[in-house]
Amino acid sequence: MQVPETFDYERVATVEEALQRLSHHGDEARLIAGGHSLLPMMKLRLALPEVLIDINDVPGLDHVRVVAGGEGGGGGEDEIAIGALVRHAAILTDPILGEHWPIFADAERKIADPLVRNRGTIGGSVCQADPAEDLSAVITALRGSVVVQSADGRRTVPIREFHTGPWETVVGDGEMVVEVRVPIRTSVGSAYEKVERRVGDWAVAAAGTFLRMDGNTIAEAGIGLAAVGATHMTCPEAEESLVGGPADADAFATAAGIVSAAVDPTADQRGPVDYKRHLAGELTRRALARSADRARDDSLREDA
């Protein structure tokens, strides 16, 4: 029987209370929401918090909404704000995310299984900082950010600076993630491609991309990579190779080649290094092609 080591349990009703308890307990405390990453780690003694602070009752953290540029510490552009307690199941079917960024639903269909998706949250996913975690790759592709709150206020951290290593983030003692932000763009398409051995498994490799088009020219490109040892879960050289050129098969093959060369996967029971390297490139290519198709549809809709 796998059960965690003993710990104290506290339930909080507000963000402020959670922050106060986090400050009080310091490094010995962990927040728990869905618990579907933390509890398995606790069962295996990979995590040994002395106190769990349950934030499931905290209101105001389960929204998906459009926020105007600059509101609440974001950047200068309109963004979608996703509360830290939004469950995977809600992301899968959310109409705002579905309209702007179908990459989220692509990824969510392949994240764990429907039962796990009823519990797991986006805040927990990014804070788990697992190099194979899909939502982090999605947010990385979109150049999103994470809003971190402490008693001193809020700070917004670009996702590409949020993870400091496997299972490590910039979130300090007395801080908690309250929101994830992704920008809103027009004339865009996005997609996520993942190969897993079976339903519910972590990715063998996964790639998410978006393209913003200016006519027939790629104006902006984003790539997120999971489970393949990509630095900050992305590949800037491949992104740069796409910008300014056409969205065609040659461009995608070139970017895929750069990704294959740049990633640093580890051989494990999910496959050898050369296979994962190949897969990272091929999934990038497929995601780019689908992104381009969807960008075309997006442009047609705007023109209509």
Next chain:
Amino acid sequence: MATTMDVTMTVNGTEVTREVEPRTLLVHFVRDQLGLTGTHWACDTTNCGACTLWVDGEPVKSCTVLAVMADGHEVRTVEDLDTGGELNPLQQGFMQEHGLQCGFCTPGMLMTGQWLLDRDPDPDEATIREAISGNLCRCTGYENIVRAVRWAAEHGDGTAAGDDASADDHATDEVTA
């Protein structure tokens, strides 16, 4: 460090209060402290879904939920599916279509299947397979489980037992059995 806490929750419509360690998992709470052993306990790793029960109307894997997290919430287990001793349409479907062999996954399959039928009374095969993708069965190859859910969709409203249609079917089954 506190050793135990009191938790109060509604389980299958009845309010219960028990003393638990914070680390007690919900699956062990319902099985060992409430004696509701219909919920099965197997992989311990959030994979197999044998421990699936509902918290606030949604199926979850109870090996990865703390009992203290369910404090103040509503839990429903497989013991609550029947109505007055009558199997509900989904349970009948598992009988009719031979939806179980060893039966270990069945409670989880039923709780996930009922959730699906409540939201989508007429699911197609792909929808059923997606819905039960977090519930593992090592016997049936899933074919008969999918048929069992379809049987329930065709023979009941998917939400309640004892209506005219299922009562009639039940009578017919007894005649033909």
